[in-house]
Amino acid sequence: MGALLLAEEESPLITVNEQGRSPFVLICEHASRRLPKRLGTLGLSEEDLARHIAWDIGAENVARVLSRLIDAPLLLQRYSRLAYDCNRPPDSADAIPEVSEVTVIPGNRNLTSEERLARMREIYRPFHDGISALLDQRAAQGTRSALVSLHSFTPVYKGKPRKVELGILHDRDTTLSSRLIKSFPKVDARLNEPYGPRDGVLHTLNMHGFVRGLTHAMIEIRNDLISTERGQDEWAQRLSVPLIQAATA
Amino acid sequence: MGALLLAEEESPLITVNEQGRSPFVLICEHASRRLPKRLGTLGLSEEDLARHIAWDIGAENVARVLSRLIDAPLLLQRYSRLAYDCNRPPDSADAIPEVSEVTVIPGNRNLTSEERLARMREIYRPFHDGISALLDQRAAQGTRSALVSLHSFTPVYKGKPRKVELGILHDRDTTLSSRLIKSFPKVDARLNEPYGPRDGVLHTLNMHGFVRGLTHAMIEIRNDLISTERGQDEWAQRLSVPLIQAATA
Numbered sequence: 001m002g003a004l005l006l007a008e009e010e011s012p013l014i015t016v017n018e019q020g021r022s023p024f025v026l027i028c029e030h031a032s033r034r035l036p037k038r039l040g041t042l043g044l045s046e047e048d049l050a051r052h053i054a055w056d057i058g059a060e061n062v063a064r065v066l067s068r069l070i071d072a073p074l075l076l077q078r079y080s081r082l083a084y085d086c087n088r089p090p091d092s093a094d095a096i097p098e099v100s101e102v103t104v105i106p107g108n109r110n111l112t113s114e115e116r117l118a119r120m121r122e123i124y125r126p127f128h129d130g131i132s133a134l135l136d137q138r139a140a141q142g143t144r145s146a147l148v149s150l151h152s153f154t155p156v157y158k159g160k161p162r163k164v165e166l167g168i169l170h171d172r173d174t175t176l177s178s179r180l181i182k183s184f185p186k187v188d189a190r191l192n193e194p195y196g197p198r199d200g201v202l203h204t205l206n207m208h209g210f211v212r213g214l215t216h217a218m219i220e221i222r223n224d225l226i227s228t229e230r231g232q233d234e235w236a237q238r239l240s241v242p243l244i245q246a247a248t249a
Numbered sequence: 250m251g252a253l254l255l256a257e258e259e260s261p262l263i264t265v266n267e268q269g270r271s272p273f274v275l276i277c278e279h280a281s282r283r284l285p286k287r288l289g290t291l292g293l294s295e296e297d298l299a300r301h302i303a304w305d306i307g308a309e310n311v312a313r314v315l316s317r318l319i320d321a322p323l324l325l326q327r328y329s330r331l332a333y334d335c336n337r338p339p340d341s342a343d344a345i346p347e348v349s350e351v352t353v354i355p356g357n358r359n360l361t362s363e364e365r366l367a368r369m370r371e372i373y374r375p376f377h378d379g380i381s382a383l384l385d386q387r388a389a390q391g392t393r394s395a396l397v398s399l400h401s402f403t404p405v406y407k408g409k410p411r412k413v414e415l416g417i418l419h420d421r422d423t424t425l426s427s428r429l430i431k432s433f434p435k436v437d438a439r440l441n442e443p444y445g446p447r448d449g450v451l452h453t454l455n456m457h458g459f460v461r462g463l464t465h466a467m468i469e470i471r472n473d474l475i476s477t478e479r480g481q482d483e484w485a486q487r488l489s490v491p492l493i494q495a496a497t498a
Binding site: 089090091093112113114116117120139172203206207210211212213214 | 342
């Protein structure tokens, strides 16, 4: 079956610093608000397409700076999570959300099975295959890997303000998260907040980390703290310190 | 990466009556108690390897007879669910169970990531890719598909007897299950018993059915009712009636 969605557009996988020597492999599923051309605007305004519902504001640059600081490979997903949320299992209704927070996504309603399959096959599959391939390659070279995914969350969700500044999320593997949570004494940092594994947000880390037995953690930064380049640099630096320590431990 | 598990053994996918003209595509993930040679006996006795923990007793033949009666394609998984449970997401600990019911599975403990990956890649992946390929092929031919998976359950689980004889399981799609449940007035038939979607047992149907928007149902027969060929034939016949009716509706 040929490409029904991306046609001549680029692959969803963006690989940065592939040969990075850190044990950490950084992942950013919600880096971008770009939409595949065939999806138009999904029926949304420019304003909505700039909001957190379309992407994790600030996360891409935090991830890119962190990748340089700790010399880690970074895998970014090129398209908006409104096109396909690569951090959800394909049988979850959230993978192609019809409503995000309180905003209806007209272009995600009444999809045919061909449209739904095309998004899964052309966005989810190559992105996750790319993660697998990099992890295979590192394993074949005898390089240890641990997974860290980078996200941001909105300071106000469905009208409720969130005080937490940094969420360290984990599911069954707590090795890295329990270490990281101690590393931010001056920050309102919490484990599995503002959401956690019960909300189904650990998909990428569970899929790749659990099957391979890799330690992993998901990092969520409140997006008002990383809405500027300065904030992004600052947070990348903060995160780099415990990760470099953990890498050499 | 070459085959680490199956080596020169056969593919996990067994396709029966591929050109069957029924809208129903039958699936039997737990058809067999055969183990890949490299796994030996998983450290279990012959007796344990004959129990329900290794396979769905009777389900294969019910599925084969039903496939003939309704002229439906049938996809069977060739290896024991103790090697890999194809009806669980790969990030579930149940996919390669260390304990099944109350029996420890020694050969599933302390697996390396290579061993775990090999089972997923050589059993789960080709089986599910085979389901996708058949559904793609039918869609390309303009053939309507609906999914029915066939299972059996033990009459006594962890010491507790089960009265239910027939379970019709569904998750978000209730179209077919609500129809089927009315078709067995003389049987103790129940919806989402003896377990249901919250137990994570709808994986195959959700993965293929949800993404493609296909109606689907999971059929669970108490295995003492289908432990003989006669029982298997009888149940295949019983099931064929409402399925043929639904197919022409």
